[in-house]
Amino acid sequence: MKQAIRTAGWVAIIVFAATLKPAEAQSLKAEMLKDWGNLKGRMSKLAAEMPADKFDFKPTPAQQSFGERVMHVAGANVKFLGTAGAKATVPTFDPKAMGKDGAIKALEASFDYGTAILNEQTDQTMVQVIEAPFIGESTRARLYTFLIGHTWDIYGQLAVYLRLSGGVPPASQRP
Numbered sequence: 001m002k003q004a005i006r007t008a009g010w011v012a013i014i015v016f017a018a019t020l021k022p023a024e025a026q027s028l029k030a031e032m033l034k035d036w037g038n039l040k041g042r043m044s045k046l047a048a049e050m051p052a053d054k055f056d057f058k059p060t061p062a063q064q065s066f067g068e069r070v071m072h073v074a075g076a077n078v079k080f081l082g083t084a085g086a087k088a089t090v091p092t093f094d095p096k097a098m099g100k101d102g103a104i105k106a107l108e109a110s111f112d113y114g115t116a117i118l119n120e121q122t123d124q125t126m127v128q129v130i131e132a133p134f135i136g137e138s139t140r141a142r143l144y145t146f147l148i149g150h151t152w153d154i155y156g157q158l159a160v161y162l163r164l165s166g167g168v169p170p171a172s173q174r175p
Helices: 002-019 028-049 066-081 100-120 140-164
Strands: 129-132 136-139
Touching: 028 066, 028 100, 028 140, 066 100, 066 140, 100 140, 129 140, 136 140
Parallel strands: none
Antiparallel strands: 129 136
């Protein structure tokens, strides 16, 4: 009896598994483009939510202002992406432009630069090794995952800055 139940269970699993579609191969480049683009949108919306007169807000005197943190992301993106060995034109912006318009423009330009570099790549070139600041020998894919992790870290900081300033991050707003 136990053997019959066990066999029936295995038959059910095999029949169920046979109805599943095989996993399609995913493109590393396509997935990176999707994550990079989504992050640009999240960061741009968060930065746009902070009122212009609060871009100089600091939770404590020792910390950077909201605008400085936004510019930190833009600067880090450009610095690190410049090591990817791409032909894309490096954006230029004033690193001291901590106001809302200048900071958002620099942030978006840095993400557009990253997108342009990704568009030059293939799945094969994404796994080629390059020399990157701070992280050393790494694949281009690792360079992007490092920048994505770094930017999400700053996103979390900026969300706190926004809340301390009386705002609510767009991702947390209720309709």
